[in-house]
Amino acid sequence: MRHYARRRRKRGSSSGSFWLCYSDLMSALLLVFVLVLFYSIYQYLDMLEIKTTELMRQSGLLDQKQTELAQKDAALSEKDQALQTSRDKLTQSEQDLISEQAKLLLSQQELTSSQQLLEQQRAELESARVLLAEQEGQLGEARAQLAAQQTTVDEQQALLTHQQDQLAGQQQKLDALVGMRARIVASLGEALRSANIRASVDAGTGSITLDANVLFDVARSDLKETGKAALDQFLPVYLSVLMDPSNEANISEIIIEGHTDTDGSYMDNLRLSQDRAYSVMRYILSDENQTLTGGIKSRLRQISTANGRSYANPVYAADGTVDKDASRRVEFKFRMQDEQMIEDMRQILGTMD
DSSP, X not given: OHHHHHHHHHHHHHHHHHHHHHHHHHHHHHHHHHHHHHHHHHHHHHHHHHHHHHHHHXXXXXXXXXXXXXXXXXXXXXXXXXXXXXXGGHHHHHHHHHHHHHHHHHHHHHHHHHHHHHHHHHHHHHHHHHHHHHHHHHHHHHHHHHHHHXXXXXXXXXXXXXXXXXXXXXXXXXXXXXXXHHHHHHHHHHHHHHTTOOOEEOTTTOOXXXXXXXXXXXXXXXXXXXXXXXXXXXXXXXXXXXXXXXTGGGEEEEEEEEEOOSSSOHHHHHHHHHHHHHHHHHHHHSTTOOSSOHHHHHHHHHHEEEEXXXXXXXXXXXXXXBOHHHHSEEEEEEEETTHHHHHHHHHHHHHHO
């Protein structure tokens, strides 16, 4: 019995030692597992922190995202401390970690999108810089052109000022010449009225019209006696004004123009008008004409011409039809020295006005 009891106690003691060893082993294994798990988590968290720091460094230009990642990093640090101090809340911490990982992944995706947007904006900015550089180059060229144009404008302005000064002088000369023409025309009109000579005087040009019916027969170019008498009466009065010492130096040309009506062809009328102007000129310069001195005739040979105008300038009646009687005429015209200059100046001044 004692031997049996002793063996029973010994068996029970061996069994208790076994279970105690087994319990210690399991505890040791559990501890090792926990340590391995914790080390793995720690390594993972450490790697996560490194990655997070790298991402934060790469997104240095995104201030708002850096703030969010810093907040998340602080939250992760707090959870890391909670894991180190509260192993019993490991499961909860793992769930929190998974949640944070999901948030981090979302943040990474947002960061990736932001980086892509940033790269796109950088590319656009670079394109804008290139375009700006091109525009600055063009602006520089434009400024150079503007400076050159300004120099040209200044030169043109100086030239314009000089021309304006010249025009002012020409205007004074023009006014004097126009005033002189007006005075000569007025003198002609007064002289003809004083001599009771009926002739049409153009107040603007000083052109004097003689009726061709008085000078010539119809379709003829030989002067009639009445025509010669009319010229003998008209010429001394006309030339006394133009050959007056106060006017003679300013007269450059005396023109005798023949005009016809519109009956017949232009060429026939041109010949007739030329022949009539020539007949008047021939009589004026001939010895038959005793009303003019030799000196006046000599001067007339230097400055007078005879032209035929056919029916190029007919005279119209009030109803718009051609006045044939008035169209058949001989006109005496005079040109003044620098008259072409006067006409050019009028056109220039008219353009400037």
